[in-house]
Amino acid sequence: xxxxxxxxxxxxxxxxxxxxxxxxxxxxxxxxxxxxxxxxxxxxxxxxxxxxxxxxxxxxxxxxxxxxxxxxxxxxxxxxxxxxxxxxxxxxxxxxxxxxxxxxxxxxxxxxxxxxxxxxxxxxxxxxxxxxxxxxxxxxxxxxxxxxxxxxxxxxxxxxxxxxxxxxxxxxxxxxxxxxxxxxxxxxxxxxxxxxxxxxxxxxxxxxxxxxxxxxxxxxxxxxxxxxxxxxxxxxxxxxxxxxxxxxxxxxxxxxxxxxxxxxxxxxxxxxxxxxxxxxxxxxxxxxxxxxxxxxxxxxxxxxxxxxxxxxxxxxxxxxxxxxxxxxxxxxxxxxxxxxxxxxxxxxxxxxxxxxxxxxxxxxxxxxxxxxxxxxxxxxxxxxxx
Amino acid sequence: xxxxxxxxxxxxxxxxxxxxxxxxxxxxxxxxxxxxxxxxxxxxxxxxxxxxxxxxxxxxxxxxxxxxxxxxxxxxx
Numbered sequence: 001x002x003x004x005x006x007x008x009x010x011x012x013x014x015x016x017x018x019x020x021x022x023x024x025x026x027x028x029x030x031x032x033x034x035x036x037x038x039x040x041x042x043x044x045x046x047x048x049x050x051x052x053x054x055x056x057x058x059x060x061x062x063x064x065x066x067x068x069x070x071x072x073x074x075x076x077x078x079x080x081x082x083x084x085x086x087x088x089x090x091x092x093x094x095x096x097x098x099x100x101x102x103x104x105x106x107x108x109x110x111x112x113x114x115x116x117x118x119x120x121x122x123x124x125x126x127x128x129x130x131x132x133x134x135x136x137x138x139x140x141x142x143x144x145x146x147x148x149x150x151x152x153x154x155x156x157x158x159x160x161x162x163x164x165x166x167x168x169x170x171x172x173x174x175x176x177x178x179x180x181x182x183x184x185x186x187x188x189x190x191x192x193x194x195x196x197x198x199x200x201x202x203x204x205x206x207x208x209x210x211x212x213x214x215x216x217x218x219x220x221x222x223x224x225x226x227x228x229x230x231x232x233x234x235x236x237x238x239x240x241x242x243x244x245x246x247x248x249x250x251x252x253x254x255x256x257x258x259x260x261x262x263x264x265x266x267x268x269x270x271x272x273x274x275x276x277x278x279x280x281x282x283x284x285x286x287x288x289x290x291x292x293x294x295x296x297x298x299x300x301x302x303x304x305x306x307x308x309x310x311x312x313x314x315x316x317x318x319x320x321x322x323x324x325x326x327x328x329x330x331x332x333x334x335x336x337x338x339x340x341x342x343x344x345x346x347x348x349x350x351x352x353x354x355x356x357x358x359x360x361x362x363x364x365x366x367x368x369x370x371x372x373x374x375x376x377x378x379x380x381x382x383x384x385x386x
Numbered sequence: 387x388x389x390x391x392x393x394x395x396x397x398x399x400x401x402x403x404x405x406x407x408x409x410x411x412x413x414x415x416x417x418x419x420x421x422x423x424x425x426x427x428x429x430x431x432x433x434x435x436x437x438x439x440x441x442x443x444x445x446x447x448x449x450x451x452x453x454x455x456x457x458x459x460x461x462x463x
Contacts, residue, residue, distance in 0.1 A: 146396040156447065156461075165445060173443040179461060180448045199448065202456055275438055282438070285403050286431055292410030293424045300417040 027095035034093040043081045066103035073107050086112040125227035125252055134234045134256050141239040141258045147207035149176040150271055153196045156181040160214045160264035167265050172272035184213040189223040197232035209236055210267045212243035221245045224253035233257055243267035342374040399434045
């Protein structure tokens with residue numbers, strides 16, 4: 001027996017470890033040596049207690065790992081996992097001292113089905129972005145209604161750019177389009193997209209930016225699920241419209257952007273008003289404007305007409321009054337006419353020169369004079385001197 | 387501040403037009419004021435129409451040179 005263990009070396013009343021000490025030290029070793037990890041395995045012996053905590057094991061062909069997931073963590077799960085399900089579990093390896101049991105305190109569980117690993121990365125980045133407030137709806141900026149300059153961050157060769165240009169041409173051709181070319185998939189695409197997005201801050205008079213690409217596989221779209229790209233989108237100084245892939249693909253880039261469009265064409269439409277529609281709106285305004293002026297002018301016209309009517313009426317009244325006065329005067333004039341007096345049988349005597357003879361003394365015996373009666377004049381002679 | 391929100395922009399023309407129409411319709415204006423508003427409305431309408439009409443999409447590409455300076459280059463389509 002060469003190196004036999006000196007099993008009694010540490011044995012003394014002071015040297016023996018208590019159970020609590022050993023388990024506490026074991027816990028410190030485990031927690032100090034193993035960082036929080038994602039563990040892949042099959043769920044086994046799942047049990048949800050009345051307290052809300054979940055207990056289960058993760059196992060593979062070789063080993064198994066006891067797990068607990070506290071209710072405060074499992075409340076965020078869309079559903080409880082079932083036995084036999086393949087999952088990724090994120091947790092902290094530890095030792096449960098009470099039971100002397102090595103186990104994983106699970107914080108998050110994801111199904112491996114439907115790209116669980118992608119999902120893990122996605123959720124991780126999303127959690128970081130959420131923590132920093134980048135997914136806060138209050139951050140969303142409105143897109144300006146009538147943009148003059150639009151930047152497009154995408155591949156110069158892709159269908160996405162062609163689609164965007166076609167839509168802009170139709171809807172809002174009075175805009176200046178600036179392509180910021182970048183690769184959108186493959187090695188280095190993430191860095192290139194970030195560089196292109198950072199460059200937007202240096203474009204003068206930019207109103208809105210579109211970032212995106214056409215449809216592709218999950219791997220192809222992955223660039224737009226990168227946390228770095230998402231942060232670069234959040235840092236763009238103008239509103240960003242994101243359009244990555246097809247309707248069903250929602251990327252981190254979409255979540256951070258101010259507007260998420262289902263396709264690149266839809267992004268172009270979201271960035272611009274429709275020229276035809278606006279033309280109709282102007283037509284309507286023009287008609288309303290023309291009609292709106294008729295009210296004040298009609299009003300003024302009516303006032304003029306009313307004033308005219310009043311003037312005419314006043315004039316008519318004035319005329320009537322004058323006419324009445326005139327005929328009254330005429331009547332009075334008429335009454336005073338000497339002819340009227342003659343009509344009643346009087347006569348006027350005048351000498352040859354036309355002077356009216358009013359007194360007896362004016363008549364010399366035998367003097368000729370003229371006598372004016374109602375219907376004419378006769379020659380007369382005064383009788384012999386009496 | 388972007389150009390679109392600069393004074394004299396399309397949005398301003400449209401907003402002002404709608405205000406003019408509203409005032410013409412709602413308020414008891416004297417004829418001088420109504421005519422003044424109407425004239426301004428017609429001018430703004432014309433400006434907005436011109437902006438809509440005078441339009442051919444301009445597409446350019448950003449090129450960064452070695453020194454990192456940016457320039458815009460027309461893009462063949």
